[in-house]
Amino acid sequence: MMEGIFRINGKEKRFTFNPRSRLLTVLRENGYTEVKEGCKEGECGACIILLDGRLVNSCQVLTASAIGKEIITVKGIGDIHSPHPIQEAFVEASAVQCGFCTPGMILSTYYLLKDNPNPKEDEIRKALDGNLCRCTGYVKIIDAVKLASRKMGEK
Amino acid sequence: MNEFDVVGKSVEKIDSLSLATGNARFTDDFRLENQLHLAILYSPHPHAEILDIDDSEARKMNGVVDILHYKNVEGVLHTTAGQGYPEPSPYDTVLFDRKVRFVGDRVALVAAEDKDIAGKAIKSIKVEYRILKPILDPEKALDKGAPRIHDGDEFTPIPVKYSPERNLAAEIEIGFGNLKKGFKEADFIVDEVYTTQFASHAAIEPHAALSYLDEQGRLVIITSTQVPFHVRRIVSMVLSIPVSRIRVIKPRIGGGFGGKQEVLLEPLVALVTLRNKRPARLVLEREEVFRSTRTRHPMRIRLKTGVGEDGRITTLKMDALLNSGAYGTHALTVLSNTGAKVLPLFNKIENVHFIGRSVYTNLPVGGAYRGYGATQGYFALNQQLDIITRKTNQDILKFLKDWHIREGETSDVFRALGEGKEGVSQIIKSCKLDECIDRGAKEINWYEKRDKKIRARGDRVKGVGVAIAMQGSGIPMVDMGSATMKMNEDGSFNLNIGATDLGTGSDTILAQIAAEVLKVPVEKIIVLSSDTDFTPFDVGAYASSTTYVSGGAVKKCAEKIKGQMLDVASGLLESKPEELIIADEKIFNKKKGKAVSFEEIAFHSLYRENQFQIQAEASHFGIESPPPFIAQFAEVEVDKRTGKVDVVKFVSAVDCGQPINPKLAEGQVEGAVINGISYALCEEYNFGSTANLLNCSFWDYKIYTTLDIPEMVTIIVESFEETGPFGAKSVGEIAINGPMPAIANAIYDATGVRLFDSPFTSEKVYNRMKEEGII
Amino acid sequence: MNEIEWFFPERIEEVIEILKKDKVVPHSGGTGILRSDFRRIKGLIDLSLLSLDYLQSNNGIVEIGAMNTYYRVVQKLSQIAPNNVLIKSLSDSASTPLRNRITIGGSVAYFPIWSDLMGPLIALEAGLSLIGEYKGDYPVLEYVRNRELRNKTLITGIRFKPDNWDSYYYRATRTETDYARFNITILLKKSNNRIENVRIVMIGNKERFKRFTALEEYLKGKNIDRVKIQEIGKNLEVSFAGKKMGSPEYVKHLAGVELERGLSRVLAIS
């Protein structure tokens, strides 16, 4: 087993883990269940997190390679008492059906809007190309990203 | 139109913020102390007898706690189909059998201290198989001398045709009028065969179940299910424990689409927990979901229609062959739906004959899947109508309008075809299909594009196609939902419902229905759903029943609450209940100019005088199943050199009665449409030489992403269904029926070739164009 | 299952020492390692502390450190060589979060048959810098052909001349984010109405990859108006195995059509 310190949503955490383990598994085992597991193939995006500011599939990251790094999950950008405008936008646009894809979708949106506050439709689609959603047909999700962009522009 | 306060408004889905912030918990998000992890050993053979299982190596492994297989688990025949009781599916399954019937069938299970150990242990179980000849072609399943797939004591709990000795899982035959006469009257006959493929539900949350014993030793199951009450009943039966000893909780569910209407994992975790007195966790990997759970039933449908020169359809014969796979889950009901949800739409055809057979094969097992047989039927019929109208030079839109069922009309099929028994006759009270067709056609620019073969970029040609469909709203006289409510001091209400929200938003729309009755904002309704200890019975989320059936129960229940509140208020206001009106969370006597707030009513009833809890319960079942209607239009571009098809625009115009929550209703349509397009163009199962599924991953089983979707337009046409709660009908399934036929018809419009066999992969379209000499 | 040992070297010299150990290999993005389920691996060398994420242009040569992700290459190359074929090929590859993880070094070493990197690199006649057992600079083709070069060796970076040729890149996929069944890279240099030079590479065929040298020779020096594009696809000498995206015959047809389209595009004829 290995040990390492990670900075997760602003807090330092020490985990013991198997050197073969995926970051997804270790995060979930340690209570970060907002990071979802849909495939472990890198295809669905339910496990998406920000790793040192970069959007990645946590199932495609070996835990050992993330030691010392900054991890942000969907809980790290806002919570139910003070949600992030993107989280509000997803709610208002009815972009959340089952919600299993939602944490990943929201982080992909966050990552997009950080560098590109006023994305065009095709840029939005491209930014969400790593997130599968079987419920919504993506229409309301794309609406939500546009709404989030407007909301954040107003702030 | 009707004026509502809460109904018809796109209020925020009540659980969406907790989902968007990662707070809401799905099955695998619950922590359990001291839990066992489960792993399953699956059959590598499509058909084999298990001669022996040797688990001695595995038992010796450190951390292995329990191993289950046919030698140590009693084989209780049941069906995994989570349907009402008695189920219309055959009892042909036991937890662990001596025989395996498809690659992915369950052989053994290991419970271990961690997942890795469990995974390693299953690999060290030695199984001795005697390989049997498999049936891989459904057309050959009924042949004399075909291998027999089920040869034990399997039976059907209801009296229906079932002959496992012939591999026949179900058979249905109905007819009206005179087929022969109809064919005689015809000037020509259109006789075509349509086939559809396997498809995965691909809910992004894999199947998962947990179990533990509570402080009193009762079994608690937390599970990703569409049918918590059926889970409780089936687990009770399979494990021979009383219902009273089981509690089933459905937390947030990551999509179902029918795939979680199956009781697959729950008996396994329950058994491990009961045997070992320890919590158990079983979460499938994506590969296992593909290999071992359920799929859409592939079908072969032959349609034979007699047609007059004037374009009249004189007769219609539908002959359906359903590939049920290794077990008969939903084999009868999906099959009957292919007739029951499709044929009534064209009720003006006088001579109709439907014959359907479901057969066992050694392939993956079919189950419930959004659309439930109607999808396959509409694929065939909508294309057949396109063929007929083209042959007879008719405007298909006008033809569809002339032939579809209308308000005030009925169809013999309603009565003849039910869920494994006769159906329930009904007269259509709301049908705005003409308007759906008109508005959809306008949106797609139908007349500017149809038959124009407009050239697009490169070697591409454009085409448009249409499909219409109906579905139902619950199973009449069968599906029941119920609700209980109580009032709290601050004028809020608890609403407890058995109904199962899979992400569809049913918790929200049921709260809206209650809120509408009581004229309160939705925030005043606190919803608890799907916990068999705390919520009353509901059949669960299937058959498009929740809004109509469970919604009916909620409306009744809220009305009872309202009655009790009026009683209290009439005492306080010294008025007769008839003199009172409810608004703004108060009860008024306008004449007297007096009012009492909900809060006062609650306090009064709870603390002051003649104390009682304002509370009520209500149950509801549909005595009919009013169909929603839809018209769907696809615009495609076909690459004439490669056969690649792109859907560039897709329009759906739907009559779902009064939408309780328009955005959630649109969301149901949009999700179903994209699933439908993806199914039409790229989703399929590829099998290897031993009938093993090759593409059991998202890597090779492709579903649509944001980059694949066309321009989408969803139109909700104004409509009101008098028998539904506040005018509502269902909307969850219907929209998956149109994409495949609309796209096929559009491909024809673009290229002049028919696709009789889905999915329409580039190679298929290319080969068809070559066959027809178009390229 | 053996325990995996991790190493976190800070200097290249340390890596050289660690590489000598049995079955200890580099870890870059880790996506390929996970896919192969740690086959034949006892130890992993994390490369993230070695500053191998440079991307610069030196005397007309672009040098890309092995640890650059697909995303970074697209970003940075867009600034120094905006027409380079890698920009298109890598930005269409996989998905946004994966492009943030997949590295150049790992992708050269792993070279999957769906690689969106290797076609362009072969066409660009890129070179690799290696250290370890086989230290030195090697043409990418040599690395690909000689498996021995992978043994106990680290790719530190790639190099190529970003000639301002016209380029075309095509991926054959079932859905937009699918991995490519095959892909085509075309680089072409025109002068006046003549094809001065051309390179055509396909990845994903039976031989894994193919450079169409005969076709290149046929095209070279030709007057653009004289090129008979319609004949090229049909006569393409390439074959496919497996059934993904259709039968081998169909995939071959598709490859022919798309190659013709690519040529028409770069030759700017319609």
Ligand SMILES: Cc1cc2nc3c(=O)[nH]c(=O)nc-3n(C[C@H](O)[C@H](O)[C@H](O)COP(=O)(O)OP(=O)(O)OC[C@H]3O[C@@H](n4cnc5c(N)ncnc54)[C@H](O)[C@@H]3O)c2cc1C
């Ligand atoms: C879902 C999914 C989809 C994908 N789609 C595509 C696609 O469409 N197009 C595409 O091009 N790629 C795609 N990939 C990426 C591809 O399949 C490989 O996973 C990737 O190229 C490997 O790169 P890596 O940086 O993760 O390498 P690693 O996994 O870190 O390493 C892979 C191998 O290379 C060795 N290695 C790593 N770095 C070095 C080095 N510097 N020197 C020598 N050896 C080294 C390792 O020891 C290992 O053997 C996809 C991956 C996934 C998971």
Ligand code: FES
């Ligand atoms: S779980 Fe990581 S991409 Fe699906």
Ligand code: FES
């Ligand atoms: S909302 Fe269910 S998967 Fe996206």
